[in-house]
Amino acid sequence: VAVTGVQTCALPISLARHERSQHDEAPFRPLEINTVVREATTQYVDAAISKGVDLGFEPNPAPVFVQGDRVGLREMVGNLVDNAVRYTPAGGHVTAKVESLTEHVRISVEDNGPGIPASDRERVFERFYRGLGTNQEGSGLGLSIVREIARLHDAGVRCEDGAGGKGIRFCIDIPKAPEMAEAAAPAGQSGFAGDRKSTRLNSSHGYISY
Numbered sequence: 730v731a732v733t734g735v736q737t738c739a740l741p742i743s744l745a746r747h748e749r750s751q752h753d754e755a756p757f758r759p760l761e762i763n764t765v766v767r768e769a770t771t772q773y774v775d776a777a778i779s780k781g782v783d784l785g786f787e788p789n790p791a792p793v794f795v796q797g798d799r800v801g802l803r804e805m806v807g808n809l810v811d812n813a814v815r816y817t818p819a820g821g822h823v824t825a826k827v828e829s830l831t832e833h834v835r836i837s838v839e840d841n842g843p844g845i846p847a848s849d850r851e852r853v854f855e856r857f858y859r860g861l862g863t864n865q866e867g868s869g870l871g872l873s874i875v876r877e878i879a880r881l882h883d884a885g886v887r888c889e890d891g892a893g894g895k896g897i898r899f900c901i902d903i904p905k906a907p908e909m910a911e912a913a914a915p916a917g918q919s920g921f922a923g924d925r926k927s928t929r930l931n932s933s934h935g936y937i938s939y
Contacts, residue, residue: 757796759906762834763788763827769806770825771930773814778931781819785929787826793834794906797882805878808871809838809899817842833902841896850888
């Protein structure tokens with residue numbers, strides 16, 4: 730399977746922008762990550778509907794904060810969701826998920842598509858790398874950008890088998906923000922509209938309320 734990005738023409742500019750930011754003071758601030766991941770995921774509801782792919786989002790039950798760049802993190806998650814929707818066949822599913830760990834927040838995007846051979850899983854993060862056997866368009870820069878944004882957030886990124894050995898799951902572990910950020914939202918508020926249960930954002934009948 731090959732990998733691709735969100736907007737082919739914009740990817741080289743995007744990668745250069747994130748690389749330059751390592752020499753500047755990053756505009757990081759406390760962010761409620763459920764909100765960021767949901768925003769990034771819902772951008773691809775229309776694409777998922779047209780493809781016949783079930784797209785879902787599973788937030789962490791409680792608010793959870795990271796110190797980061799909102800635009801960069803949305804782009805990072807968006808690239809993963811876009812890639813998953815592109816390569817998952819009709820009838821498949823894609824799920825973005827947020828989990829609070831002891832010292833990190835885990836963002837994952839999982840699909841039950843064709844997956845990526847184990848021998849290619851390190852190479853998919855290389856610039857311009859594209860696997861064989863695909864008719865999808867793309868520059869081969871999308872996952873390079875994911876890795877670069879993750880690096881700027883002191884985050885680790887990896888890919889592994891999806892549930893039951895099917896498809897692929899990309900996991901990004903980002904350090905939690907200082908405890909002061911946890912108090913930024915009142916108790917019981919997660920910072921995004923809707924409940925905290927797993928939500929399928931689309932179905933064969935169109936949108937599901939959330």
